[in-house]
Ligand SMILES: Cc1cc2nc3c(=O)[nH]c(=O)nc-3n(C[C@H](O)[C@H](O)[C@H](O)COP(=O)(O)OP(=O)(O)OC[C@H]3O[C@@H](n4cnc5c(N)ncnc54)[C@H](O)[C@@H]3O)c2cc1C
Ligand code: FES
């Protein structure tokens with residue numbers, strides 16, 4: 001099926017089988033391999049992307065369901081020129097080690113901080129509870145997100 | 155795992171959606187948020203030949219609040235409920251229960267209609283529907299009908315829905331401002347499915363509890379009310395001693411299953427403790 005949507009500000013058109021998930025479409029059709037796939041059934045959060053600004057699991061959406069929407073992947077939240085404030089904060093607080101889970105944490109945290117720049121540590125922990133990190137540990141990640149709040153305040 | 159192959163349709167009207175479902179002899183399934191159906195397909199527990207995406211159907215995304223209660227369109231998402239400030243007064247028990255459902259990303263997609271049609275025994279929404287005597291509006295090939303929650307839920311992953319029927323609305327009766335309520339669940343990690351949970355409410359008449367409704371989820375093969383525990387609450391002054399008694403009645407009344415998460419005895423004890431805590435919380439409001 002031909003499906004059109006926007007990814008990181010660019011209009012794209014793909015011809016895919018209905019069974020292809022948005023996660024696989026991003027990685028294999030559009031070569032945006034920043035979105036990682038861990039479990040393929042909605043429990044790990046590695047595949048989180050933004051659909052019309054909201055954080056969702058791209059392994060639980062079909063590519064054909066993305067028709068007409070605006071997708072932002074982790075690639076769309078960075079630039080080659082410089083690290084974003086959230087990325088800088090992750091680096092400063094040692095919030096990543098192997099980096100497998102990081103795209104999911106960055107997209108999720110970006111959605112949270114955009115919607116709720118005043119969130120407290122409890123809220124950050126609640127929201128990040130949907131993302132699994134198997135090697136860094138969560139303390140640095142929570143600190144990084146809290147520290148990045150300032151950059152999102154208007 | 156990658157999903158098994160299927161066809162996909164995204165109709166613009168409910169009649170078209172029903173016709174598509176009816177035309178596939180029970181092999182087609184509606185697709186709402188996909189937060190249960192997609193994992194079921196990844197595990198090959200479900201292998202529909204056609205998915206009928208409901209997202210373009212008009213009028214199913216609204217939360218209507220009126221004198222007769224709260225009407226949730228089938229496509230209302232967890233997120234919509236949590237964001238709706240009107241529900242703080244119009245249905246605080248619903249709001250509290252939904253704050254326990256799944257995780258941030260899943261709440262942006264998962265819907266009330268999908269949750270009830272899926273009927274996982276540990277889900278919060280079917281527990282609220284049972285506790286509050288909700289009514290389901292559905293449309294199918296044979297036309298529209300309403301189904302009471304007590305008849306809708308028939309067992310684990312089993313409902314009264316026919317393969318060509320779509321839930322359109324869930325109606326929760328009006329919530330009096332003075333009503334006392336409590337909600338308690340226990341899960342190992344935040345956002346996980348509960349090992350057991352209790353939703354309850356009662357009204358106060360002449361200083362005593364009346365109209366008690368106590369529902370359990372995550373215990374046994376279906377969300378249900380606990381009439382014996384309700385009887386232990388009705389007509390009594392609510393204090394700590396009564397909360398213990400109601401908890402004991404609830405524990406005695408359930409038929410807990412045993413699985414990798416907990417033994418049957420543990421679930422029974424947990425049910426009693428959660429009912430006791432929920433009642434204490436209700437009395438303290
Ligand atoms: C990691 C994880 C954790 C979760 N934790 C919880 C939790 O703690 N509590 C909880 O309650 N849920 C939990 N869920 C499930 C989640 O809430 C689902 O969103 C919800 O159960 C199903 O809603 P959906 O809209 O995604 O339905 P879908 O997945 O789209 O559909 C589910 C089923 O309902 C049918 N269906 C959907 N809409 C309709 C309709 N309008 N009429 C008729 N049939 C319909 C579909 O055909 C399918 O059989 C979790 C999910 C995941 C992945
Ligand atoms: S790959 Fe999507 S949640 Fe794990």
Ligand code: FES
Pocket residue numbers: 095096097098099100101102132133134135136137
């Ligand atoms: S940094 Fe390795 S899994 Fe999180």
